[in-house]
Amino acid sequence: MSFDPIISGSLSFLIVLILMALNVPIGISMLVVGFTGFALITGFEQALFVLGTAPFEAVSKYTLSVLPLFVLMGNLANRANLSRNLYDAAYAIVGHYKGGLAMSTVGACAGFGMICGSSIATAATMSQMAGPEMKRHGYSDALISGSVASGGTLGIIIPPSVILIIYAYLTEQSIQQLFFAALIPGLIAVVLYMIAIRVYLLIYPDQGGHGEKMTAKDRISALTKVFPIFLIFAIIMGGLYLGFFTATESAAVGVILVIIFIFFRGELTIELLRNSIWDTVKTVGALYLIVIGASVFNFLITVTQLPFTVVDFINDLQLTPLGIILVICAIYLVLGTVMDSLAMLFLTIPVFYPVIADAGIDPVWFGIFAVIVVEFGLISPPVGMNLFVIKGVMNKTPLQTIWFGTLPFLITDVIRLALLIAFPALCLYLPSLMYP
Secondary structure, three states: OOHHHHHHHHHHHHHHHHHHHHHOOOOHHHHHHHHHHHHHHHHHHHHHHHHHHHHHHHHOHHHHHHHHHHHHHHHHHHHHHHHHHHHHHHHHHHHOOOOOOHHHHHHHHHHHHHHHHHHHHHHHHEEEEHHHHHHHHHOOOOHHHHHHHHHHHHHHHOOOOOHHHHHHHOOOOOOHHHHHHHHHHHHHHHHHHHHHHHHHHOOOHHHHHOOOOOOOHHHHHHHHHHHHHHHHHHHHHHHHOOOOOEEEEEEHHHHHHHHHHHOOOOOOOOHHHHHHHHHHHHHOOOOOOHHHHHHHHHHHHHOHHHHHHHHHHHHHOOOOOHHHHHHHHHHHHHOOOOOOHHHHHHHHHHHHHHHHHOOOHHHHHHHHHHHHHHHHHHOOOOHHHHHHHHHOOOOOOOHHHHHHHHHHHHHHHEEEEEEEEHHHHHHHHHHHHHOO
């Protein structure tokens, strides 16, 4: 029986989307569709063989071994409430300015992203901590939710990033290069988000206030408490840059340093370790289920030859590399309104990667581009995951208000994306220093 690649491949994507809409976990959705479709095309015995071998091959990849350690590092930091110190330090610097508390939230999210790697965890942590403080100082619900939701997206662009690790796994790229490629775009995001807050309050001055100015002694005290966090980040990135250790070894070093830091704070307990490890098991288990489902689904996509058909279709259009990027960006923006960020990555990268490789687009640059566009999905109405995290904490705030609050930050993301397309060196310069 012959199958048209466009029809069978597109139908498989559609069925996965329908299952996800019915609240079937993405890993299960891709696993069921991948197995069923592969069995219909190649036969039941071949599909059983794939089902028996693909999961082990998927989760035993060396690239993924870094994932549990970085997730554990973030969970340890979260359980030890290091986010509070980061927020206090950011507040000490800019909290007394107009909009300073919102800026402090963005800055704290960036700092927490350095040891967390998860957008949802960053948004959930900061919404519980920064939300009440901003509310007390007269900030509107829209600005509170917008700054927390958008600041939370920094968790997936600032290294160590779970999304970048997944991209490295899917495309067999260097985690080290991707981490360094993300540094400057991540810094640009922080600056643009803070500018967005200032512009927002110039237009709507009654929607935000300012905190009390701290004394020089209190500022120094607040900054001193977070110095070890930045030292840990510097050791991890410095070790990677100088080649002292690999990405997996850097994750192990990070876990050890965070544990030592918590120990000297006098907060290291058996309960903290047990809860952190259990949180890690649940998170990594869910991620590995997605990886397994994606690996089986990719067998179906490969056998339909959909990626090669898409490459031929793009070539027939005779688009420039910029045209290809804009088309992919438009597809991502549409998918981001209805899909989870991880789902987007696992479903699209196997199809898009051959296209960008054939067009001569740098895969490291494309990885940062894809992550930034995925950030749109995290705060884009109607199903951005960060929006629902904020809604869970600010349950009395209408969802429409939360959507409105993210608009200034979505505009800055468009500006950042335009800068990245116009100046690829923004993310390729630092990796080029590693491998001249």
